[in-house]
Structure formats: structure tokens, C-alpha cells
Amino acid sequence: MLMKRGLCCFLAFSLALIFVGFATAQTLDPLPSWNDGKAKQSIIDFAVRVTEAGSPDFVPPAERIAVFDNDGTLWAEQPMYTQLLFALDRVKVLAPQHPEWKEKEPFASLLKGDVKGALAGGEHAILEIVMATHAGTTTDEFEEIVKRWMSTARHPTTKRLYTEMVYQPMLEVLAYLRANGFKTFIVSGGGVEFMRPWSEKVYGVPPEQVIGSSIKARFEMREGAPVLVRLPEINFIDDNEGKPIGIHQHVGRRPIAAFGNSDGDLQMLQWTTAGHGPRFALYVHHTDAEREWAYDRHSSVGRLDKGLDEARSRGWIVVDMKKDWKSIYPHKER
Amino acid sequence: MLMKRGLCCFLAFSLALIFVGFATAQTLDPLPSWNDGKAKQSIIDFAVRVTEAGSPDFVPPAERIAVFDNDGTLWAEQPMYTQLLFALDRVKVLAPQHPEWKEKEPFASLLKGDVKGALAGGEHAILEIVMATHAGTTTDEFEEIVKRWMSTARHPTTKRLYTEMVYQPMLEVLAYLRANGFKTFIVSGGGVEFMRPWSEKVYGVPPEQVIGSSIKARFEMREGAPVLVRLPEINFIDDNEGKPIGIHQHVGRRPIAAFGNSDGDLQMLQWTTAGHGPRFALYVHHTDAEREWAYDRHSSVGRLDKGLDEARSRGWIVVDMKKDWKSIYPHKER
Numbered sequence: 001m002l003m004k005r006g007l008c009c010f011l012a013f014s015l016a017l018i019f020v021g022f023a024t025a026q027t028l029d030p031l032p033s034w035n036d037g038k039a040k041q042s043i044i045d046f047a048v049r050v051t052e053a054g055s056p057d058f059v060p061p062a063e064r065i066a067v068f069d070n071d072g073t074l075w076a077e078q079p080m081y082t083q084l085l086f087a088l089d090r091v092k093v094l095a096p097q098h099p100e101w102k103e104k105e106p107f108a109s110l111l112k113g114d115v116k117g118a119l120a121g122g123e124h125a126i127l128e129i130v131m132a133t134h135a136g137t138t139t140d141e142f143e144e145i146v147k148r149w150m151s152t153a154r155h156p157t158t159k160r161l162y163t164e165m166v167y168q169p170m171l172e173v174l175a176y177l178r179a180n181g182f183k184t185f186i187v188s189g190g191g192v193e194f195m196r197p198w199s200e201k202v203y204g205v206p207p208e209q210v211i212g213s214s215i216k217a218r219f220e221m222r223e224g225a226p227v228l229v230r231l232p233e234i235n236f237i238d239d240n241e242g243k244p245i246g247i248h249q250h251v252g253r254r255p256i257a258a259f260g261n262s263d264g265d266l267q268m269l270q271w272t273t274a275g276h277g278p279r280f281a282l283y284v285h286h287t288d289a290e291r292e293w294a295y296d297r298h299s300s301v302g303r304l305d306k307g308l309d310e311a312r313s314r315g316w317i318v319v320d321m322k323k324d325w326k327s328i329y330p331h332k333e334r
Numbered sequence: 335m336l337m338k339r340g341l342c343c344f345l346a347f348s349l350a351l352i353f354v355g356f357a358t359a360q361t362l363d364p365l366p367s368w369n370d371g372k373a374k375q376s377i378i379d380f381a382v383r384v385t386e387a388g389s390p391d392f393v394p395p396a397e398r399i400a401v402f403d404n405d406g407t408l409w410a411e412q413p414m415y416t417q418l419l420f421a422l423d424r425v426k427v428l429a430p431q432h433p434e435w436k437e438k439e440p441f442a443s444l445l446k447g448d449v450k451g452a453l454a455g456g457e458h459a460i461l462e463i464v465m466a467t468h469a470g471t472t473t474d475e476f477e478e479i480v481k482r483w484m485s486t487a488r489h490p491t492t493k494r495l496y497t498e499m500v501y502q503p504m505l506e507v508l509a510y511l512r513a514n515g516f517k518t519f520i521v522s523g524g525g526v527e528f529m530r531p532w533s534e535k536v537y538g539v540p541p542e543q544v545i546g547s548s549i550k551a552r553f554e555m556r557e558g559a560p561v562l563v564r565l566p567e568i569n570f571i572d573d574n575e576g577k578p579i580g581i582h583q584h585v586g587r588r589p590i591a592a593f594g595n596s597d598g599d600l601q602m603l604q605w606t607t608a609g610h611g612p613r614f615a616l617y618v619h620h621t622d623a624e625r626e627w628a629y630d631r632h633s634s635v636g637r638l639d640k641g642l643d644e645a646r647s648r649g650w651i652v653v654d655m656k657k658d659w660k661s662i663y664p665h666k667e668r
Binding site: 062065139183192193196200206207208209210214217218219225226228235241244245248249250251252253267270271274 | 396473517530534541553559575578585586587604608
């Protein structure tokens with residue numbers, strides 16, 4: 001009988017410890033890399049409003065969809081988009097198989113190290129580079145190529161791995177929303193197959209929750225086994241008006257929270273906030289020339305112009321990176 | 335002190351009850367509408383193999399992706415695809431706005447009640463009907479139209495709601511796999527926006543896990559608010575070779591289990607089983623003319639011909655509906 005009581009008390013004590021554990025976790029700061037202020041508070045207030053039982057703004061877990069742009073919102077995008085740097089590296093790797101590139105723009109300039117000259121051809125030049133470097137392999141092969149590059153390539157100025165140039169404060173937002181029952185999606189103008197090989201490890205976002213631009217693929221049998229071959233043909237551009245369309249195609253449900261940093265995200269924020277019930281929209285404003293980069297209305301990469309005006313007139317949250325973020329990048333390797 | 339002990343014991347007792355609850359749940363038959371036999375056993379064996387800690391075939395939860403065709407696999411598809419019946423009904427609803435249809439095929443035949451005559455135009459006629467009835471609205475409007483139709487339209491012979499013509503044994507497979515940490519996806523040749531309005535309620539599959547055929551959409555501002563307008567232009571056909579492509583675009587990860595019923599699912603089953611590690615493929619074979627329909631190699635709807643041969647030569651599971659299923663449809667309304 002005594003033993004029984006002892007067991008009872010041991011169990012109850014264990015249970016109590018578990019409860020104390022919960023309580024402690026809830027009082028810890030969920031966004032430690034954010035300075036106190038309106039931006040941080042608005043994120044926490046929104047999460048509380050939509051999750052608190054009995055709140056007039058309560059949203060069932062299945063409808064707690066949050067969408068995040070990637071370039072400039074979750075990781076750095078200067079001096080140029082990471083995927084473009086990947087493509088430039090691929091041109092060098094593939095050059096021996098393409099002797100004609102020595103005479104053919106934009107490849108000729110690139111191979112001479114003249115990136116500016118190569119990109120002078122504008123969108124057409126970029127498209128040529130992307131198709132030459134992103135198509136032609138199977139999907140499995142491309143995944144391996146991306147993984148290898150991401151684990152070795154270094155940023156031209158910081159010398160960090162690109163996956164170490166993700167924003168620590170945004171990693172905390174992703175984790176905090178997930179802890180509050182949100183499903184977090186990436187909705188990027190970048191290539192979906194360029195993000196999926198590492199999005200789960202780095203952001204905690206599984207491949208099926210990554211939406212992006214894509215090229216077409218063809219199903220083919222090779223030695224009795226099916227493969228998908230990547231074709232040099234655009235399938236979908238997930239930018240500007242494409243973002244709400246991509247979200248609708250992929251998620252089929254309107255998000256209640258959207259995070260972006262450029263005019264390319266404006267329609268996604270409009271689409272998200274136009275739904276009924278509680279909505280949240282946030283722009284990351286790059287204001288920190290010292291720790292990161294400072295740019296907005298006149299940048300060719302990640303321009304934030306119309307979006308900034310609309311954010312102000314609509315009362316969306318605008319994060320001042322310099323003021324609102326305690327740190328930019330994670331301390332340890334990811 | 336006595337009260338404290340009482341509380342201790344109460345807590346321990348509650349805890350014990352919870353454990354007993356778990357144990358009971360695990361010994362209950364997870365597939366009660368399946369007769370004992372190879373098909374049922376193979377599903378259970380597979381789930382055990384990939385979930386048991388220490389099993390050489392253990393698969394981490396994130397990679398437990400199972401894909402299910404819809405028409406003929408999760409619900410009935412005879413005498414014709416439900417979505418076609420929806421389109422025929424829509425033609426009647428929309429006819430007053432289209433006086434020209436009285437003279438124009440395939441609409442003229444349809445409006446005279448001659449479905450066979452209307453469909454004699456083959457794929458082109460079907461495409462005309464689908465575009466006329468599926469495009470032109472906003473995505474929100476279309477969702478409401480589908481919901482209304484699904485809650486009122488009745489099957490021509492059984493007089494059931496279409497959502498009551500889902501297969502009870504397959505609902506159990508969906509729930510059983512989810513209970514074992516699987517993420518269940520629908521991968522259907524049917525329109526994605528025709529399935530999403532009810533897939534969560536009926537199948538427990540949220541809209542973001544429904545992959546299907548689609549038409550294009552345009553982002554538009556109407557009175558200051560964004561809408562997506564459905565266009566009469568095919569975006570993607572999620573059938574045959576399209577299924578692995580749709581899975582790759584949408585999930586970005588190869589499934590480990592695939593369920594289908596027709597040749598349109600063959601490439602999905604090939605793609606699924608070609609991956610490394612444990613794989614599972616199952617065909618539902620419609621063999622029950624009394625309780626449902628019996629058809630395979632010579633049916634224009636849901637033909638199963640090449641797939642049946644390949645299933646036999648590869649050792650995929652072929653469900654004999656008549657023999658393997660205790661019941662076909664759920665007893666209560668869904």
C-alpha cells in the first residue's frame with residue numbers, strides 16, 4: 001500500500017514537472033532576436049488573437065496558413081539573387097561541354113568573368129543562363145547538384161555558406177507560428193527545385209510547403225525505370241500576380257498571414273489581407289547597411305517602392321531591420 | 335495530507351486510464367470494412383514495416399507520403415465521372431445566359447437531353463463543356479457553386495449524394511495511414527477546384543494536399559479588392575504521365591505508397607515504386623456488379639488494362655472489390 005502511494009506520488013510529481021515545463025516554455029521570449037517594439041509585439045499579438053480559445057478572432061488550426069517570400073525575406077539577396085550566383089557557377093562547370101559558349105552571349109562574357117556585361121542582355125540573357133544551367137538533367141540529378149553547391153559555395157563578400165545567410169529573427173517567426181499551430185509555406189519567385197533540397201533542414205519547411213517558379217518536366221522511361229527530365233521551358237513564374245495564383249493552385253486556401261520584402265510580394269500581401277477575419281501582413285525593410293544591406297525604392301534586386309507606400313497607407317507592419325533586429329544571421333552553422 | 339494522497343491517486347488513475355485507452359485502440363481492427371486476406375494484410379504489414387522503431391525498413395514520418403487517385407479509387411466513377419455530371423448540370427443552369435447554345439453543339443444535344451449525342455464529339459466536346467461551365471467565375475464563386483451542387487445533386491441510379499458514394503474501406507485506409515504518421519495526398523485527373531471544397535470534410539485531406547487538373551487564372555482588382563478569375567485555358571492535366579509530374583511539382587518528394595484503379599494511375603504507381611526503400615502500390619479492381627460496378631479492360635471510364643498486367647507482373651496488390659470489401663459505401667451521411 002505504501003509502495004502504491006509512493007508510485008502515485010511519483011507519477012503526480014512527474015506530471016507536475018511536465019506542467020511546470022510547459023508554463024516555463026510559454027513565458028520564455030519566443031522572438032529573442034527581435035528588439036521590443038511595434039513589429040515584434042504585432043507578431044505576438046496576432047498569434048495570440050487567432051489561437052486563444054474564446055477569442056472573437058479565433059482561427060481553427062487548419063486555416064492558420066502563413067506564407068513567406070524567400071529572397072530578402074528569409075535570406076539575403078544582395079549583391080544578387082543566390083540562384084543567379086548558382087547559375088553563374090553552373091555555366092563555368094558546364095562550359096567544357098559547350099565550346100560554342102566561347103563565342104555566344106551571354107555565356108562568352110560570363111566565362112571572361114564579366115558578369116555585368118553578361119547580364120546587360122536583361123531578362124532574355126538571364127533566361128538563357130537559367131535554361132542552360134537548370135534544364136537537361138533528371139529531377140533527382142538536379143537535386144544532388146543543388147545540395148552539393150549549397151554545401152560548398154560561399155557568398156562573395158561575407159564568405160558564409162548561403163544557408164548561413166538566413167535571417168535569425170525570421171527563423172524565430174517561422175518556429176513561433178508553427179508552435180501556434182500554423183502551417184508555414186514559402187512562396188518565392190525563385191525556382192522551387194532550387195529551394196526544396198534544403199528548405200526543411202534550414203527553415204523547417206518541408207518540400208510540399210515550398211511554392212516557387214518552375215520549368216516543365218517530361219516523364220520518361222530509362223532502362224525500365226521512370227525519370228522526370230527537366231525541360232528548357234518555363235512552367236510558372238511565381239512573382240507579382242503569380243504569387244496569389246501560385247498560392248491558390250498549391251494551397252487552395254487563402255493565407256491569414258503574409259511576409260515579404262519587395263514589390264514582387266505586393267499582390268500576395270493584398271490577396272492575404274483581402275480575406276475575411278483577422279489578417280496579418282509584414283514587410284521586411286532593408287535598412288541596415290552595416291550588418292546587411294540598405295536598399296528599397298531604387299534597387300534592381302528586391303525593389304520595395306509601391307509596396308512601401310501601400311504598407312503605410314494600409315497599416316501593414318514594416319520591419320526596420322536596423323532597429324528591430326538584434327541580430328541578422330544565426331550564430332552557429334546550420 | 336490525505337487530500338494530497340487522494341489527488342496523487344486520482345492523477346495516477348487518470349494516467350492509467352489513458353494508457354489503457356491507447357492499448358485498446360492499438361488492438362482494434364484498423365480496417366474493419368476489409369475482409370481478411372492478402373490485400374488487407376499487405377496494407378497493415380506495410381504500415382508496420384515503415385513505422386516500427388528499429389525496423390530495417392523504417393521511414394521517417396516526413397517521408398511517409400501516400401498518394402491516392404480519386405475517381406474509382408476513393409469514390410465511384412460510373413456511369414460517368416462525377417465532374418462531368420456536374421458540368422452537364424451547369425450547362426442547364428447557364429443556358430438562359432447562352433441563347434446561342436440552342437444551335438451549337440455539344441450544347442444543343444445536351445439541352446435536348448441527349449448526353450450520348452453531345453459526348454459523341456469526343457475530347458473536344460468534353461473540353462468545350464468543361465470550359466463553358468468551369469471558367470468565367472472568380473475562384474471564390476466557383477467554390478460556392480461546387481459546394482452547393484455537392485450538397486444537393488444525387489447520383490442518377492443510387493440517388494445518393496456523391497459524397498455518400500465514397501468507399502468506406504478506402505476511408506479506413508486513409509485514416510489508418512494518417513494514424514501511422516503518413517501525409518495523405520489526392521492525385522486526380524479531376525479538377526483540383528472541384529475536389530478541394532469537400533475533400534477535407536469527406537476524406538480528411540486538406541486542400542493543400544489535393545493535386546488535380548486545373549485551368550489558368552488571372553489576378554484582377556475589383557473595387558479595390560483582388561480576385562482570381564478562372565480562364566477558359568488548360569493549365570495542367572494531372573493524368574497518366576501528368577501524375578508523377580504533378581506529384582513532383584506539388585510535393586517535391588517521391589511517395590512511398592500509391593493507390594489507383596485505372597491505367598491513368600499507372601505512371602504514378604511506377605514512379606512511386608521506383609524509389610529506394612520500402613514501397614507500396616495497390617490497384618482497386620472493380621469486380622462487384624451487384625454492390626457497385628464491374629469493369630476493367632474495356633471500359634471507357636476508368637479503364638484498367640495495361641495496369642492490371644503490370645500489377646500482376648510486379649506483384650502489386652490488386653483489390654478484388656467483391657471479395658475484399660465487406661461494405662462499399664459508408665452507412666451514415668457524411
